[in-house]
Amino acid sequence: MSDTITYKLSSQDFKVTNPVKWCAGCGGFSVLSAVQNALPEVTEEKNKVVFVSGIGCSSRFPYYINTYGFHSLHGRAMPIASGIKAANPDIQVWLVTGDGDSMAIGGNHFIHLIRRNLDINVLIFNNKIYGLTKGQYSPTTPKGSKTKTSPDGTIENAFNPGELAMGAQGTFFARVVDTDPKMMKEVFIKAAKHKGTSIVEVLENCVIFNNHVHEDITGKDVKNEHQIYLEHGKPMIFGNERDKGLMIVNNRMEVVKIGENGITEKDILVHDAKCSNPNVHFMLARLKRPEYPVAMGVIRSYDCTVYEDMLTDQVEYAKANSKIKNMDDLLNSGSVFEIE
Amino acid sequence: MTKKNIIELEEVVVKFAGDSGDGMQLTGTQFSDNSALFGNDLSTFPDYPSEIRAPQGTVSGVSGFQVHIGNKEIKTPGDLADVLVAMNPAALKTNMKWVKQGATIIIDIDNFDNKSYKKAEFIDDPLSDGTLDGFNIVKAPISSLTRATVNDLALGIDNKTADKTKNQFVMGMLYWLFNRDINIGLDFIKDKFAKKPDLVKANLEVLKAGFNYAETIEAMSTTFMVNPLKNRKGKFRNITGNVATAWGLIAASERSGLPLFLGSYPITPATEILQELSNMKKLGVKTFQAEDEIAGICSAIGASFAGHLAATSTSGPGLALKSEAIGLAVITELPIVIVNVQRSGPATGLPTKPEQGDLLQALYGRNGESPCIVVAATTPAKCYDFAFIAAKLSVEHMTPVILLTDGYIANGSELMPIRPIAEFPEIIPPKVKDNDENYRPYLRDEEKLSRFWAFPGQDGLRHRVGGLEKSNITGEVSHDPYNHEDMVVIREQKVQRVANFIPEQEVLGEESGDLLVVGWGGTYGALSSAVLDLQNEGKSISLAQFSYIKPLPKNTEEVFSKFKRIVVCELNLGQFKSYLQSQYPQFDYLQYNKIQGLPFLISELKEKFNQILEEK
Known part of the structure; x- marks a missing residue:
């Protein structure tokens, strides 16, 4: 297990020997491999990387990658990841979640993670369906969809993760498709390099319960017309x-x-991902077929102070400026009654 | 000037009551501090309304503070008051039933008029209808004399500000009544208002005015003397249970070398723990005020995974919300201290009132076989020791610990002896060395059955934890039925083996006899006072107050076997009793329960115990 010798890591370093147990044809495989390809570009020490997940198909991810991992509770990956990062800011924290895990049961934690802006990289596998429980509608399922729990069509409006992220004052939002490994790798690297909460929505196919759900966006013959890949400083052409x-x-x-x-x-x-004002980013995140192409790439990447740095600063300042240095000092501070 | 007549007393209970804005908490604290400096032992309890500022003069807006001082060991804030200060009729009305016959009642006569009686819902004038017969009533014009005193100073202080000093008038009267050195009170004010010299002057003059007033009136010619406690030496501080809990965690952090992380969400009556620790960044403490109870514990679990001493603080409803996450800490075998400051339930219940209704929730309130170590603190100052112990057991045995306190000991205070931190045992986290080739996530210590603790960032120890059942030793996900059964048994045994690392159950009094009183946690003060009183009367009665609930001390059965009768007393319908019954079914357990959002009174306990002792 010894691996202290530092050398340039490769994607191989992040592979595990155990089998990956997603369904054959699952979009998860290509995401996993893109993450393994991106990691050597953003870390030199796999011992300082943690993957945290909640519950759902996507959340099995930590078992499939050779780093530290925490497969937690349904919806609760965000506070667990927040605790890891706040406790030890040196750890690179990734969070893998799904549309149910992050938008339904974990919806509250999702917006608060973003609001605090901890430096955590979040990958949302959005297949617009509950896979692990076998086919019920999720908060991102389009209105009217027939599923096992909406045999007559859903009567709920769907969440758009980008809108939620920006509504919660998100500093980074990107979208990728599971059919484009190059795009995924490029965006995952940018997400990791962004200091702050990076939300990456991965439009993922569920081969069993929602096959071809993103076909109108990812299909080979339509993708150039139905996607617009945004790059900071470049005109929005497709x-x-x-x-x-x-x-x-x-x-x-x-x-x-x-x-x-x-x-x-x-x-x-011209795309200005780094602009503090999110108005245009909002418009881009909302672009919907058939009137518009769907926006891909980094839609927003705005640099801003992060929670854990401010927390560390406050701790260091308090330590430096207090006369109380340890428990004995504290016990003997203020009102002490000495009885002789 | 009247002749001063001094009566020596062993103990005295003083209750301060007024509107939320009358400064009664401050007055109570000032009187407690003064008593501590004088050398008395003491115990205090604040009595807040659950509304922040209910309408002035109404019963629901009354805020109180009870102080029990003595020249002997004081274990509770006291049943009934010897002296009541009532700043208005509503304060009198709410507290009259908690006052001893013949007590001195000081009222601010300026606030006793028909308008105020109506607000306090008195039908007749309580001063003339016989309500107060048998009490020593001191009708002091506190408000008007305070204003007059401040106005005489000609400092340009407005009436509203002047009114805020009337608690010092009360304090001055009490200094007279208890034969205290007024100069000690002066120092308190100088410190308190150090930055506002005019207010120092005003408060000092009002304090003296109160003292002088008391000296001149007939109603206060009889004064009290509670002598300093003999044979008590050393340094003490007056501490509430919540602050003591926070500090105990810091002490554990220092003795374990692990930085402290508290993930929490504000909830009455536990909030002060989060507040106190938020102010302890100077000692490296990190606090995370989460978006909800679940995020509070989950952030702490994350911090634990990252190698911190992790804790979360809450009250009953919050413990319910944290259940699933506690199960996650059980199955991932990560250390975390869950502090539950119990309050009356269910649901929101009586949020500011104490109860012991969460015992079974702490023991069993989770899905699956999900054992936790459960300990309970007995007094405000003991919260320090038990927070330390909870952290030590959690870290050394790699499993969550639930520490139960309650609103009574959390908000109450008593004197805590200051002990150097070096006198506390070292806490040794079962850390793993980098690149240890033998490391496996669920390899176990043979004696404790606990696994070892490797953190992200350590070289060569990469592993995964999670809520799915893991294979013992290797930590791989496992659906093997026999492995699951093994793991369930191991996790239970791991907690049971903690019995080898905790002290035996102590008995207060003889180790055998007619009646063993059994209690747990925060009822210690009342139960021990009642039992000691009866022992002094020659009764064959002892007390076993439990702090280690799961596992129970190894000698529990032996302790029980030596008494003819056992009565389990608790502030619920009998949860500890049914737990004991499940563990040791061979004994008959009587029970005594109270579920009024109020602590036990010593008097009612004695009555009950006497009744049992008389039954044959």
Whole structure:
């Protein structure tokens, strides 16, 4: 087990010998492999990495990666990860969750994690269905969907993780698809490098209970037209011919065609992921088919102070500025009655 | 000036009562501190309304503070008051039933008018309808004399501010009544208002005015003297159970070398633990005020996984919310201290009132076979020791510990002897050395059956923990039926073996006899006082007050076997009794229970015990 010698890690270092027990064809496999590919770029010590998860198919993740791991309770990965990070800020903390784990039972913890902005990288496997309990609708299931618990169609509005993240003052939100390993690796690296809570929504396929749920976005023949990959500082252009772009017209997003109506590439919005004001990021996170392409990549990445640094600063300041250095000092401070 | 007549007393109970804004808590604290400096032993209890500022002058807005002082060991805040200070009719009305016959009742006569009687829901004037017959009533114009005193100083202090000093008038009267050195009171004020010289002046003058007033009136010509406690030496501090609990955890952090992390959510009556520890960053303590009870314990479990001394503090409803997470700590075999400051339930119940209704919840309130070590603190100062012990057992045995206190000892205070931290035992976490090739997550200590503790960040010890059942030793996920049974048994035995590491059950009094009184936790003060009183009357009665609930001390059966009768007294319907019955069914257990959101009175206990002793 000894592995103190430091050398450049490879994806192999993060693989486990035990079998990965997701269903054949599960989107989880490609996410796992993208994470294993991204990790060597963001850490030199696998002993300082922890993967925390809740309950659900996605939450088996810690068993499948060769780092420290904590497979916790349904919905509770966020406070557990927060405790690890607040206690020891040197640990790189990843959190793997699903749409039920993070948006339903863990919904409260989700928004509070984001509000506090601890430096934790969150991967939400969003397959829009409960897989481990075999096919009930989740908080991200589109309204009207027929599932085992909504035989007549759901009558609930669906959550969009990006809206929740930004509503909770999130500093980082990105979206990827499980069919694009290159995109996933690139975005996971950016998420890890962002100091603060990074939320990455992975549009994941559930081959058993919700097969092809993201087909309209991820399908090979439609993906260039139905996805827009955003990169900071670059114009928001997409399409098979890269001839379409996004503009804000009358306070709303509009898809325009370059070359038509006098529109040139210069007119297309340039993505500013680092802007503190999230208004445009909100609009981007909300883009929905069929009117718009779905936004991929890093939608928001705003640098801001993180919880654990401020906590450490307060502790260090208090230690440096108090005369009370230990328990004996404390016991003898203030009102002490000496009876002789 | 009247002639001073001094009566020596062994003990005295003083109750201060007024509107929430009258400063009664401060007055009570000031009187306690003064008594401690004088050399008395003491015990205090604040009595807050659950509303923050209920309408002035109403019964629901009365805030009280009871102080019991003595020249002997004082174990409770006292049953009934010898002296009551009632700042208004509502304070008189709520406290009259808790006053001894013949007691001195000091009232602020300025507040006793028809309007106030109506607010306090008195039908007739209590001063003239016979209600107060048999009491020594001191009708002091506290409000008006206070204002006059402050106005005479011509410091430009407005009436509203002047009114806030009237508690010092009361204090001055009590200094006279108890023959105390007024100069000690002066120091308290100088410290308290150090930054506001005008207020120091005003408060001092009002204090003296109160003292002088008392000296001149006939009603206070009889004064009391409670002498200092003999044979008591050393340093003490007056500490509440909640502060003592917080400090005990810090002490454990220091003796274990593990930084302390508290993940918590505010809840009455446990909030002060979170508040106190939030102010202890100077000793490296980290606190995390979570979004709810569940996040509170989960953040602490995360910190425990990361190698910290982890704790969470709560009260009954919060313990219910934490159940699943406690189970996670049980199965991951991570140490964590769960402090439950019990209050009256179910649901919200009587949130500011004590009860012992969470015992079975602590023992059994989780899904699956989910054993925890359960300990209970007995007095405010003992919360320090038991928080320390809870942390020690949790860390050394790698399992969650539930520490039960209650609203009575948590808010109550008593004098705690200051002992150097070096006198406390070292806490030795079962840490693993980096790159230990033999490390397996569920390899166990042979004696304790506890696993070893490796933290993220350590080289070569990567492993996973989680809520799924694990294979013993290797820690791999296992659905093997025999492994599960083994693990369930091991986790239970691990807790049972703690019995080898805790002290034997002590008995207060003879080790055999007619009646053994059995109690647990925060009822110690009342039970021991009642039992000692009856012992002094020559009765064959002893007390076994339990602090180690799970596991029970090894000699429990032997202790029980030496008495003709056993009565289990608790502030619930008999939870400890049914637990004992399940452990030692060979004994007959009588029971005495009270579920009024109130502590036991010594008098009612004595009556009950006498009754049992008389039955043949």
